[in-house]
Amino acid sequence: MFLGVHVSISGKIYESVDRAASLGCSAMQIFSRNPRQWRQLELGEDDAREFRKRRKEQGVEVVAVHVPYLINLATSYGPLYKKSIAAYIEDMQEAALLGAEYVVTHMGSYKNSTLPQGLKAFIAAVDEIFKETKGLSVKLLLENTAGSGSWLGATFDHHRRIFEHVKDSHRLGVCLDTAHVFEAGFDIRRPQVVDMLLAQIEEKTRKGAIHVVHLNDSMTPKSSHHDRHQHIGKGLIGGAALKYIVNHPVLREAAFILETPKETPHSDGMNMKRLRSMVA
Numbered sequence: 001m002f003l004g005v006h007v008s009i010s011g012k013i014y015e016s017v018d019r020a021a022s023l024g025c026s027a028m029q030i031f032s033r034n035p036r037q038w039r040q041l042e043l044g045e046d047d048a049r050e051f052r053k054r055r056k057e058q059g060v061e062v063v064a065v066h067v068p069y070l071i072n073l074a075t076s077y078g079p080l081y082k083k084s085i086a087a088y089i090e091d092m093q094e095a096a097l098l099g100a101e102y103v104v105t106h107m108g109s110y111k112n113s114t115l116p117q118g119l120k121a122f123i124a125a126v127d128e129i130f131k132e133t134k135g136l137s138v139k140l141l142l143e144n145t146a147g148s149g150s151w152l153g154a155t156f157d158h159h160r161r162i163f164e165h166v167k168d169s170h171r172l173g174v175c176l177d178t179a180h181v182f183e184a185g186f187d188i189r190r191p192q193v194v195d196m197l198l199a200q201i202e203e204k205t206r207k208g209a210i211h212v213v214h215l216n217d218s219m220t221p222k223s224s225h226h227d228r229h230q231h232i233g234k235g236l237i238g239g240a241a242l243k244y245i246v247n248h249p250v251l252r253e254a255a256f257i258l259e260t261p262k263e264t265p266h267s268d269g270m271n272m273k274r275l276r277s278m279v280a
Helices: 015-022 044-059 078-098 115-132 156-165 178-183 191-204 240-246 269-276
Strands: 002-006 027-031 062-066 102-105 139-143 172-177 210-215 254-256
Touching: 002 062, 002 269, 015 027, 015 044, 027 254, 062 078, 062 178, 062 254, 078 102, 078 115, 102 172, 102 210, 115 139, 115 156, 139 210, 156 172, 156 191, 172 178, 178 210, 191 210, 191 240, 210 240, 240 269, 254 269
Parallel strands: 002 027, 002 254, 027 062, 062 102, 102 139, 139 172, 172 210, 210 254
Antiparallel strands: none
8 A cells, every 4th residue: 555645846846756755655646747738848857867766765656647637538629639649648758757657647528529429539549649658667547537517437437448448458547536436426435335336446447457546535515526625534525434445455555645635735744644544
């Protein structure tokens, strides 16, 4: 089990390792660039080397790179689709340069299209991305969503379709977000629902597919379809349910990464303390 936080890349990207280490993280997640802008600068080899060096020195075992929000592989708008594929290829290459294990992605929105067309577009895009990044060891993790609008990923049937049809599906994995799954309608406050959900995910993808858990409480109720994270134990999921998830045998090898609110400079430390206290 690995525990960590999504940390800022402000300044130099390798300074994010120091931020994670200062919180006692054995795992961390970053954006490799501004999440709301297209790429401005390429990652330099010197910065990547320093990132890898500091990570080794600080004992950070798992690094996940989250894909920026602008990218959409399910879109029916041609120019955005092509630009998204190109950006994905660059992100996979940069994640590999950093030595990251995982790239985490939302699956995109099929707005102005249909669900089958959105899934078909996503699968074709991933096939092209994997073709252009052949040989990289970094895995692409598909994150579930809260189910708003035309976003893919609120049901794990979407994951199943993608795992079934992507040619190099061994390069795929799952990132399970606890707030999103609750907001999508799964009552993970009940242990039997958690057991069922995890079994269902492995059945629809593969055994051991969940490599990262975004451990977040929720500000909004079950089935709200809003994406609103809350501090651990302070939301509508609650500490008891999150503790059950943290200690679930199916997730023994997963990295638990917090994406909780950063209201003060002490917020991450507070949530990490709560997370560590849950580990049996």
